[in-house]
Amino acid sequence: LILGDPVASLTKDEWERIAFLEDDDTPKQEGQKLEYKSSFVFTANSICNIDEQLGCEIMRQIAAFMNADGGELRIGYKDNGEICGINNDLPHINSSNEDNCTYDLSEDKIKLKFMNVIAAKLGNLAASRVQVELFKTEDKKLVCHIVVQQSPQPVWCKGNNLYVRCQNS
Numbered sequence: 001l002i003l004g005d006p007v008a009s010l011t012k013d014e015w016e017r018i019a020f021l022e023d024d025d026t027p028k029q030e031g032q033k034l035e036y037k038s039s040f041v042f043t044a045n046s047i048c049n050i051d052e053q054l055g056c057e058i059m060r061q062i063a064a065f066m067n068a069d070g071g072e073l074r075i076g077y078k079d080n081g082e083i084c085g086i087n088n089d090l091p092h093i094n095s096s097n098e099d100n101c102t103y104d105l106s107e108d109k110i111k112l113k114f115m116n117v118i119a120a121k122l123g124n125l126a127a128s129r130v131q132v133e134l135f136k137t138e139d140k141k142l143v144c145h146i147v148v149q150q151s152p153q154p155v156w157c158k159g160n161n162l163y164v165r166c167q168n169s
Contacts, residue, residue, distance in 0.1 A: 033071035041089040065148035068165035076143035085141030
């Protein structure tokens with residue numbers, strides 16, 4: 001018995017669907033399960049403040065996903081999904097006033113930075129429900145995907161703030 005090539009038998013519609021989908025079927029527009037951030041260091045006003053951006057804004061987003069249905073935070077993307085990368089953030093990884101650890105620019109240390117901040121701001125149990133991945137695009141832009149699982153119990157940000165994801169806010 002000789003089987004034909006399964007790839008060759010795909011229809012045009014199936015090829016277009018595969019091309020449109022990403023690895024995890026995540027939609028490309030911000031919504032209930034997807035949020036884009038351009039930087040983990042620079043605020044919306046282009047001020048370099050890792051404690052404000054990573055320590056507050058990004059932690060709020062992660063907590064909100066946990067208190068809803070889970071989701072994915074993608075850092076290094078403009079609001080329209082266009083990749084801008086976090087390469088300019090990397091020299092500032094050690095500029096936190098709240099975290100005295102020193103991190104080099106290796107992939108492991110960058111992930112460790114994120115996980116340490118998540119554990120400090122949201123707790124160790126919450127950190128266990130988060131997966132941080134770094135990817136390099138073909139044009140050498142580094143992006144970060146943070147996949148967040150729904151929490152069975154409320155996750156409080158800094159111990160006293162409760163955030164819940166509702167649509168794209």
